[in-house]
Each structure stands twice: as C-alpha cells, then as structure tokens.
Amino acid sequence: xxxxxxxxxxxxxxxxxxxxxxxxxxxxxxxxxxxxxxxxxxxxxxxxxxxxxxxxxxxxxxxxxxxxxxxxxxxxxxxxxxxxxxxxxxxxxxxxxxxxxxxxxxxxxxxxxxxxxxxxxxxxxxxxxxxxxxxxxxxxxxxxxxxxxxxxxxxxxxxxxx
Amino acid sequence: xxxxxxxxxxxxxxxxxxxxxxxxxxxxxxxxxxxxxxxxxxxxxxxxxxxxxxxxxxxxxxxxxxxxxxxxxxxxxxxxxxxxxxxxxxxxxxxxxxxxxxxxxxxxxxxxxxxxxxxxxxxxxxxxxxxxxxxxxxxxxxxxxxxxxxxxxxxxxxxxxxxxxxxxxxxxxxxxxxxxxxxxxxxxxxxxxxxxxxxxxxxxxxxxxxxxxxxxxxxxxxxxxxxxxxxxxxxxxxxxxxxxxxxxxxxxxxxxxxxxxxxxxxxxxxxxxxxxxxxxxxxxxxxxxxxxxxxxxxxxxxxxxxxxxxxxxxxxxxxxxxxxxxxxxxxxxxxxxxxxxxxxxxxxxxxxxxxxxxxxxxxxxxxxxxxxxxxxxxxxxxxxxxxxxxxxxxxxxxxxxxxxxxxxxxxxxxxxxxxxxxxxxxxxxxxxxxxxxxxx
Numbered sequence: 001x002x003x004x005x006x007x008x009x010x011x012x013x014x015x016x017x018x019x020x021x022x023x024x025x026x027x028x029x030x031x032x033x034x035x036x037x038x039x040x041x042x043x044x045x046x047x048x049x050x051x052x053x054x055x056x057x058x059x060x061x062x063x064x065x066x067x068x069x070x071x072x073x074x075x076x077x078x079x080x081x082x083x084x085x086x087x088x089x090x091x092x093x094x095x096x097x098x099x100x101x102x103x104x105x106x107x108x109x110x111x112x113x114x115x116x117x118x119x120x121x122x123x124x125x126x127x128x129x130x131x132x133x134x135x136x137x138x139x140x141x142x143x144x145x146x147x148x149x150x151x152x153x154x155x156x157x158x159x160x161x162x
Numbered sequence: 163x164x165x166x167x168x169x170x171x172x173x174x175x176x177x178x179x180x181x182x183x184x185x186x187x188x189x190x191x192x193x194x195x196x197x198x199x200x201x202x203x204x205x206x207x208x209x210x211x212x213x214x215x216x217x218x219x220x221x222x223x224x225x226x227x228x229x230x231x232x233x234x235x236x237x238x239x240x241x242x243x244x245x246x247x248x249x250x251x252x253x254x255x256x257x258x259x260x261x262x263x264x265x266x267x268x269x270x271x272x273x274x275x276x277x278x279x280x281x282x283x284x285x286x287x288x289x290x291x292x293x294x295x296x297x298x299x300x301x302x303x304x305x306x307x308x309x310x311x312x313x314x315x316x317x318x319x320x321x322x323x324x325x326x327x328x329x330x331x332x333x334x335x336x337x338x339x340x341x342x343x344x345x346x347x348x349x350x351x352x353x354x355x356x357x358x359x360x361x362x363x364x365x366x367x368x369x370x371x372x373x374x375x376x377x378x379x380x381x382x383x384x385x386x387x388x389x390x391x392x393x394x395x396x397x398x399x400x401x402x403x404x405x406x407x408x409x410x411x412x413x414x415x416x417x418x419x420x421x422x423x424x425x426x427x428x429x430x431x432x433x434x435x436x437x438x439x440x441x442x443x444x445x446x447x448x449x450x451x452x453x454x455x456x457x458x459x460x461x462x463x464x465x466x467x468x469x470x471x472x473x474x475x476x477x478x479x480x481x482x483x484x485x486x487x488x489x490x491x492x493x494x495x496x497x498x499x500x501x502x503x504x505x506x507x508x509x510x511x512x513x514x515x516x517x518x519x520x521x522x523x524x525x526x527x528x529x530x531x532x533x534x535x536x537x538x539x540x541x542x543x544x545x546x547x548x549x550x551x552x553x554x555x556x557x558x559x560x561x562x563x564x565x566x567x568x569x570x571x572x573x574x575x576x577x578x579x580x581x582x583x584x585x586x587x588x589x590x591x592x593x594x595x596x597x598x599x600x601x602x
Contacts, residue, residue: 044535046357046358046359046360046529046533047357047358047360048357051357053525054518054522055356055512055518055521055522055525056356056357056525057356057357057358057359057510057525057528057529057533058525058529059359059529059533059534059535060529060535061526061529062530066530069387069390069391069537070537072387072390073383073384073386073387073537076383076386078382078383078386079383079537079541080380080383080541080544080545081540081541081543081544152360153360154360154361154362154505154507155360155361155362155534156361156362156363156364156534156543157534157540157543157544158534158535158540159534159535159540162535
C-alpha cells in the first residue's frame with residue numbers, strides 16, 4: 001500500500017474509532033450495535049490480558065446475540081445499575097493500524113475514560129485491539145478486545161459500554 | 163475515638179440485644195465503624211474463616227495471599243508437599259514477607275532487612291547474623307503459623323482463635339450441602355483455576371446475605387433476558403446450568419429457604435430441581451459432553467444420588483458464615499474492608515472429570531450473570547449502595563426481617579425452613595452474628 005493509501009486508511013480508521021467512542025459516550029446502544037459484524041466477539045479479559053477465554057473467566061466474552069441482549073437490557077427500565085445512566089467522556093488515542101492489504105485490519109489503541117454517576121467520578125483506562133472488516137466505504141467490528149488497566153484489581157460496576 | 167466507642171459498646175450488658183430482636187435489626191450494624199471493629203475481633207478473629215481451596219496451590223511452592231479479617235496470611239504448599247498457613251509478617255520487624263497475590267516460590271524473603279524463610283515457613287537465613295548469640299534459635303523465629311487450620315474436602319479454613327471448636331462441628335449441616343457442588347464432578351474434584359472476578363462495592367459486608375426475596379425485583383431485567391431467550395432460537399439447552407435458567411423460577415413451589423445453624427444458610431432449590439429431574443437429565447444428555455457426564459455420574463454415585471446431583475446442577479446456593487458462599491458455578495468470598503466497603507471475589511470452578519466443553523460453557527454461564535460487567539451482580543451492587551445511602555436515615559433505625567416467621571418450621575435435621583422468599587436465612591445469619599458479637 002502506498003504511503004498516501006496508508007494515510008487514507010489511518011484517517012478512515014481513526015474516524016471510525018472516534019465515531020464508536022461518541023456512540024458509547026452518548027449511551028447510544030443501538031447505534032453502537034450497528035457497528036458490529038454479524039459474526040463478532042466482544043471480549044474483556046479478566047485478571048490477565050492473555051488469559052485464554054476457553055479456560056479462564058472473562059469480564060465479557062460475547063457474540064452478537066449476547067451483545068443484542070446486553071443492549072436490550074440496558075435499553076429497558078430495570079437495569080438498575082444504569083439508572084441513572086453514567087455520563088461518559090473518553091479519549092481514544094495511540095491509534096496504530098496494521099494491514100497486510102487483506103480483508104481484516106487490526107487496530108491498536110489506548111483510551112482514558114471519565115465516568116460520572118451519582119456524584120461519583122471514576123477513571124477507567126486500557127488498551128483496545130479492534131479487528132475491523134470493510135463494509136462498503138466503512139468498517140464493521142469483527143473483534144474488540146478491551147484490556148483494562150485495572151484488569152486484576154477489585155473493580156466497581158462496569159455497566160456502561162466500554 | 164473508635165476504641166472508646168468499641169469499649170463503651172462492649173461494656174453494655176446483653177450486647178447484641180440492642181441490635182437484634184428476633185425479626186428486627188438496628189441498621190447501625192451496617193453503618194457503625196465501632197461495630198465493624200467489634201466484628202473484626204468477635205467474628206473474624208474468633209471463628210473459622212474460609213481462606214483457599216487446595217486446587218489453587220497444586221504444586222510445591224505454589225502460594226496465595228489471603229486475609230483473616232484484616233490479618234494477612236500466606237497459604238503455601240511447601241516443598242514437603244503439605245500446605246502451610248502462616249501469618250504474612252516477618253518475625254523481625256513485621257513487614258509483609260509476600261507482597262503478591264499468587265505465585266510459586268521456594269523462599270519468602272523480607273525486603274526490609276533480608277530475613278528469609280523457606281516455603282514451609284522455616285527461618286533459613288538472617289543477613290549478618292553474627293550480631294545474634296550462638297544459641298539464637300532460628301526455629302523459634304520461623305513464620306508464625308495460623309493457630310488453627312482445618313479443611314473440608316479441599317476447602318481450607320483457618321482461625322486465629324486457638325480455642326475454636328473443630329471445623330466439622332462448625333460446618334454442621336452445611337458440610338453435606340457443600341457436597342452438592344463438590345460431587346457435581348464425577349471425580350469429586352473442583353479446580354479453582356479459572357481466574358477470579360474481583361469486585362467491590364460501597365457498603366457493609368453483611369449485605370451479601372442469602373436472600374430469596376429479591377431476585378424477581380433486582381434481577382427482573384436478567385430474568386426478562388432468560389425469558390426472551392427461551393422464546394428465541396438461541397435458547398438451546400447447551401449446558402450444565404442452562405437448564406437452571408429456564409427452570410429457576412420455582413414453578414413447583416418446592417424450593418425453600420433454610421437456616422442450617424451457626425449462621426449457615428441456604429436457598430434450598432434441591433426439592434424443586436429434583437421434582438424436575440427428568441427435564442434436567444434430558445437437558446444434560448443434549449449438552450456437549452453431556453451423555454458421557456451422565457454416564458460417569460451414574461457410575462460414580464449410583465442412579466439415585468447421580469440423578470439428584472445432576473438435577474441440582476452443582477448449585478447448593480449456600481452461605482457458610484461469615485465469608486464463604488457457593489452459588490451456581492462459583493465459590494464466593496466476602497472480604498470486609500471497612501464498615502462501608504466490601505470486596506467480593508468470585509472464583510468460578512472447573513469440574514474435574516468432565517469435558518473441556520462443559521467447563522467452558524460453565525464459564526460463559528457464570529460471566530453472563532456475574533462479575534462487574536455481568537447482567538446480574540451489578541444490580542445487586544447497585545442496590546447494596548442504595549442500602550448504604552438509605553440507612554443514613556436513622557430516625558427510625560429498625561429494619562424488618564420478619565418475613566415468613568409465622569410459617570417457618572423445624573425440619574427433621576434441626577434446620578429451620580421457610581418458603582423460598584422468607585427471611586429465614588437472614589434470621590439465621592443474625593442469630594450467629596449476635597451470638598459471636600455478645601461473647602465475652
């Protein structure tokens with residue numbers, strides 16, 4: 001890929017990640033769900049970034065159907081831990097795009113996130129690995145792995161979309 | 163200040179009577195720092211506390227660090243192949259000798275002055291030891307053992323009270339209930355090696371009770387998901403416990419709440435699940451590796467007990483006072499940090515002697531409900547925190563745990579039984595709390 005092509009891809013991927021961040025920050029569950037491919041994995045490991053999910057518990061290890069359930073539940077009236085909802089603002093940065101010109105694009109990024117809920121302020125941070133697939137002019141998420149900085153300490157509720 | 167308050171409290175006669183009157187509880191027990199201090203002394207320093215499972219330290223040198231109340235402890239498998247429980251405190255000046263949560267080491271070295279102990283706790287090295295007399299007894303300066311250590315089928319308990327009675331007597335009726343989880347493995351083996359959900363909430367440790375009244379309200383959204391799945395094609399009966407999701411609602415009316423004595427309490431869904439044993443057996447046979455599992459269970463336990471165990475699905479729904487619970491696919495440990503701060507560790511269990519697929523499905527079933535990002539536990543956490551805030555209203559400090567007191571009865575085994583949503587469990591836990599807190 002030419003340098004100009006790579007720069008164009010970098011720009012497009014960054015715009016996609018920023019859009020995802022905006023949808024998550026605004027608790028736009030439906031809009032966020034639309035970013036996902038039908039065959040997908042949403043993965044937050046627990047205890048260790050590299051823990052094998054087949055043998056080790058995760059915080060979240062879900063396919064599309066479970067994601068639909070998650071979004072459906074959060075959209076209802078009885079997800080108490082999100083009533084009231086968290087107010088969110090995050091920065092996504094250090095965006096590194098890896099492509100071999102094939103179908104899949106791997107993207108590494110880092111986020112810092114401020115959550116305000118019921119007069120409590122919490123900071124969350126971590127690293128992301130997205131695997132994106134092209135969808136027309138844009139992308140869909142095939143894999144999103146979120147590696148929390150506080151992956152192995154006690155954590156409070158994590159009920160917003162991260 | 164706290165000490166003065168605690169002292170004033172301890173001088174009062176019939177201490178617990180101020181706070182627990184059979185079916186009423188003064189909510190100060192959830193908010194008072196002085197009462198929390200007393201709990202550390204009268205409960206966590208006095209009775210048996212669950213610390214670790216043998217499977218967490220399978221190899222020589224494997225260790226985990228834990229606490230008894232606030233006292234730091236190392237649970238380590240020594241090079242002699244036995245497990246040792248020692249206070250995590252250097253015999254020289256008292257710094258931690260082990261500063262990580264788990265690992266494998268032949269020795270523990272205090273990084274203050276370098277005193278070094280082997281993994282049985284024996285003092286083996288003092289830097290520049292010419293300053294001590296020739297007859298300085300190193301064995302007398304080995305790590306201090308936890309005064310009492312006993313285990314029940316792999317579950318290691320410790321007590322810092324040398325006079326505590328035998329563990330088996332303390333567990334009493336709860337021991338056979340623990341077996342429901344242990345014997346859901348055809349080889350009777352649990353492995354706590356699947357990681358940990360480490361969670362925390364802003365509230366008192368006693369909020370994690372054993373409550374059969376809250377699920378339809380607190381977990382309404384999760385139950386709606388289960389119903390929604392039952393109506394959709396992805397409601398496949400694919401697991402050891404997916405069955406429970408469809409049949410958890412006690413349609414039979416046979417599930418009960420049970421006070422097992424010594425503060426141990428149980429939401430006893432066994433009669434309900436056994437009444438639907440055919441359903442559970444069929445579901446299990448359809449699960450990946452299920453046919454083999456059913457055959458192995460029948461071979462190991464005989465048809466009657468195996469049918470019961472499969473129907474129960476490894477879920478005793480049991481609380482062992484004060485800090486252990488065994489629920490669905492996990493072992494849960496409550497760690498009181500402060501009067502209004504509690505850490506809760508959930509250890510999903512792998513079953514020995516079952517297929518990898520079945521164990522993996524169990525992990526997914528656990529994490530969809532539990533953990534900081536599950537669809538169940540965070541709503542419990544939210545309610546606990548609302549409880550913490552609500553209890554700041556002290557004009558009328560009494561809370562009510564009378565539900566079902568008019569219809570409870572004593573079972574043949576001596577346990578007290580109520581309907582599943584009755585507060586038999588809370589009353590049982592409070593009785594043990596009051597007994598320990600009133601002790602001299």
